[in-house]
Amino acid sequence: MNAAVLYALVGVGLYSLGLYALIVHAHLVRKILAINVMGSGVFLVLVALARRGGEAGTDAVPQAMVITGIVVAVSATALALILVVKLAAETGYATLSGNRQE
Amino acid sequence: MTPTDWIAALLLGMGGVFFLAGTLGLLRFPDVYTRLHALTKADNVGLGLIVLGLSVQADSWVVVGKMLLIWALVLLAGASVAQLIARSVLRRGIRLWRQ
Amino acid sequence: MLLQSGFDVALGLGLLWVAWQALNSSDLFKAIVFFIAFGLLMALAWVRMDAPDIALAEAAIGAGVTGALLLGALARLRASNAGETTMGQAGNGQRRFMASRRLLWIPLLLMAAGLGYAVLSLPGYTPGLSAQVAANLGASGVSNPVTAVLLNFRGYDTLLELVVLLLALLGMWSMAGPAPPPSAEAAAVLDGLSRFLTPLVLLVAAYLLWVGTRAPGGAFQAGSLLGAAGVLLILAGWRANVASTALSLRLVLTAGPGVFVAVAAFSLLMSGQMLKYPPAYAGILILIIEIAATLSIGLTLAGLFLGGRPRGERKSP
Amino acid sequence: MQQLYLALAMFLLLNLGAGLWRVLRGPTAADRMLAAQLFGTTAVAVLLLLAQAFGEAALRDVALVFALLAPVTAVAFVRRLWPEQGNSRDTD
Numbered sequence: 001m002n003a004a005v006l007y008a009l010v011g012v013g014l015y016s017l018g019l020y021a022l023i024v025h026a027h028l029v030r031k032i033l034a035i036n037v038m039g040s041g042v043f044l045v046l047v048a049l050a051r052r053g054g055e056a057g058t059d060a061v062p063q064a065m066v067i068t069g070i071v072v073a074v075s076a077t078a079l080a081l082i083l084v085v086k087l088a089a090e091t092g093y094a095t096l097s098g099n100r101q102e
Numbered sequence: 103m104t105p106t107d108w109i110a111a112l113l114l115g116m117g118g119v120f121f122l123a124g125t126l127g128l129l130r131f132p133d134v135y136t137r138l139h140a141l142t143k144a145d146n147v148g149l150g151l152i153v154l155g156l157s158v159q160a161d162s163w164v165v166v167g168k169m170l171l172i173w174a175l176v177l178l179a180g181a182s183v184a185q186l187i188a189r190s191v192l193r194r195g196i197r198l199w200r201q
Numbered sequence: 202m203l204l205q206s207g208f209d210v211a212l213g214l215g216l217l218w219v220a221w222q223a224l225n226s227s228d229l230f231k232a233i234v235f236f237i238a239f240g241l242l243m244a245l246a247w248v249r250m251d252a253p254d255i256a257l258a259e260a261a262i263g264a265g266v267t268g269a270l271l272l273g274a275l276a277r278l279r280a281s282n283a284g285e286t287t288m289g290q291a292g293n294g295q296r297r298f299m300a301s302r303r304l305l306w307i308p309l310l311l312m313a314a315g316l317g318y319a320v321l322s323l324p325g326y327t328p329g330l331s332a333q334v335a336a337n338l339g340a341s342g343v344s345n346p347v348t349a350v351l352l353n354f355r356g357y358d359t360l361l362e363l364v365v366l367l368l369a370l371l372g373m374w375s376m377a378g379p380a381p382p383p384s385a386e387a388a389a390v391l392d393g394l395s396r397f398l399t400p401l402v403l404l405v406a407a408y409l410l411w412v413g414t415r416a417p418g419g420a421f422q423a424g425s426l427l428g429a430a431g432v433l434l435i436l437a438g439w440r441a442n443v444a445s446t447a448l449s450l451r452l453v454l455t456a457g458p459g460v461f462v463a464v465a466a467f468s469l470l471m472s473g474q475m476l477k478y479p480p481a482y483a484g485i486l487i488l489i490i491e492i493a494a495t496l497s498i499g500l501t502l503a504g505l506f507l508g509g510r511p512r513g514e515r516k517s518p
Numbered sequence: 519m520q521q522l523y524l525a526l527a528m529f530l531l532l533n534l535g536a537g538l539w540r541v542l543r544g545p546t547a548a549d550r551m552l553a554a555q556l557f558g559t560t561a562v563a564v565l566l567l568l569a570q571a572f573g574e575a576a577l578r579d580v581a582l583v584f585a586l587l588a589p590v591t592a593v594a595f596v597r598r599l600w601p602e603q604g605n606s607r608d609t610d
Contacts, residue, residue: 003209007250008320010213014220016313021224024302029229033236037220040243047250052327058251059329060346067258067421068362074262075369078505081274082373088283111522118526125533128540128556134548141552145559152563156570168578169566172585176559179588182394183555186596191548204524211531234541234550237591241561244580248568253576260583268591276598384597394589402586417576429587436597
């Protein structure tokens with residue numbers, strides 16, 4: 001097993017852990033963290049699999065996609081966090097209504 | 103191994119020891135003030151020794167300059183953050199550890 | 202060789218463990234600190250994946266923006282007593298769900314096993330598009346393949362990414378209302394630190410932008426650094442004296458996508474195809490787009506951290 | 519020599535792992551934040567070692583970015599989460 005496969009498997013692991021946390025946690029900030037971890041897992045799989053080029057070198061296309069992905073992920077996170085902050089300011093909860101007693 | 107290699111290895115090893123000391127301090131010291139002290143000093147010395155060890159074998163002066171700049175920035179960050187956190191902890195009324 | 206594998210295995214296990222803690226720590230603040238550590242380990246993983254361009258972006262975003270963003274949001278949530286959900290707050294449905302949590306492992310493990318099997322069964326040698334990238338690198342105007350892909354071969358992707366960034370900021374502006382007022386006057390140490398570091402960050406951002414044409418670096422990394430400088434200035438209590446309606450602010454925010462579209466139109470006229478630069482001008486066109494994109498990305502990230510529309514007031518002297 | 523760099527980088531990584539214990543234990547939020555600060559310094563050292571071990575100059579730029587931005591998260595913590603007006607004595 002070479003390093004690329006190792007990191008791709010770690011990426012799969014991260015994606016699964018993130019999905020688990022996304023489902024079981026009610027707090028929306030935890031859900032945002034979970035989505036971020038899932039995203040990192042996907043990025044890791046993409047870049048790890050781009051390394052199978054051998055002498056032809058690393059494939060630059062997935063790397064470029066991941067760079068823009070990281071910056072877009074952080075701006076989406078910022079937007080999501082503002083939504084949660086507004087929700088909590090309005091309702092006093094940082095969870096969706098289905099997940100709490102009214 | 104040439105004599106330069108030995109000097110580099112010695113410096114790098116000492117750097118590792120200081121990092122270990124910083125972590126031991128972080129884990130073993132009794133309160134946040136002492137841990138602050140351990141971290142922001144031991145690790146910065148450790149990084150300095152590693153930078154020195156790498157500089158001995160660096161290819162060019164530009165590389166040495168960049169590494170020294172990095173070390174200076176880490177020192178600045180360590181000193182500022184230590185002061186800011188210590189001040190914030192103190193104002194929150196967290197007591198100092200007494201034997 | 203053994204040491205390298207050891208490093209990779211330790212880093213991989215560390216990533217998984219830290220991610221687990223970031224997702225499942227009892228205390229939300231603890232979870233966020235673990236998430237910050239997770240970003241740091243990810244940067245090391247990118248280094249080991251021969252992707253220094255990504256490592257640079259991850260370092261700038263992770264160290265400069267994400268942590269500050271999460272901690273700021275947590276502070277605002279605590280102000281409205283929503284920093285944490287206890288089990289008591291969870292509804293009946295949630296509690297019933299907790300009971301079936303163990304069953305959730307079964308489909309998730311099956312999914313993980315399936316994905317793992319898919320990864321393992323992929324052919325070992327796949328050059329992907331690296332041959333095409335290498336063949337056309339000479340005509341792209343830059344010699345860093347990642348920058349060539351970002352700004353030449355798949356320029357339209359990057360153009361749309363810049364639009365997405367802008368949309369995120371506009372979305373926040375329309376929902377969040379005016380930004381929270383700056384916290385109390387910064388301590389002397391913080392004030393001095395922000396004055397000392399900001400010019401250096403700008404310098405390194407310019408360096409990364411410049412070097413990005415031939416070595417790891419580029420607009421996204423430089424823009425993220427600018428954003429981090431903005432975060433530091435906002436934390437130190439500095440505010441630019443512009444309202445969200447100011448023309449100057451809007452011009453810089455739209456400079457990235459705007460210049461990109463202008464270049465696309467120019468290339469449409471010159472060569473009949475959008476974003477197909479004439480090889481003689483490719484280098485300079487890419488640099489112009491990158492400068493505009495860097496400014497837009499930096500200002501957008503800082504604006505996202507501000508947490509609302511800028512009010513247009515100056516730091517009181 | 520490359521072996522030595524790699525061995526030291528590995529040692530520092532394990533060192534970082536040991537530091538995670540403090541994030542886990544706390545007890546105060548400041549302790550956790552401090553540990554995160556240590557990770558930044560350690561990552562810089564690891565990156566410098568890897569840069570020399572593999573002859574990749576770009577990794578020094580990554581280290582430079584980490585060093586430049588090392589204080590940002592801690593400053594956010596001090597300014598936003600633990601502002602000085604706060605007199606509550608909760609330990610998180």
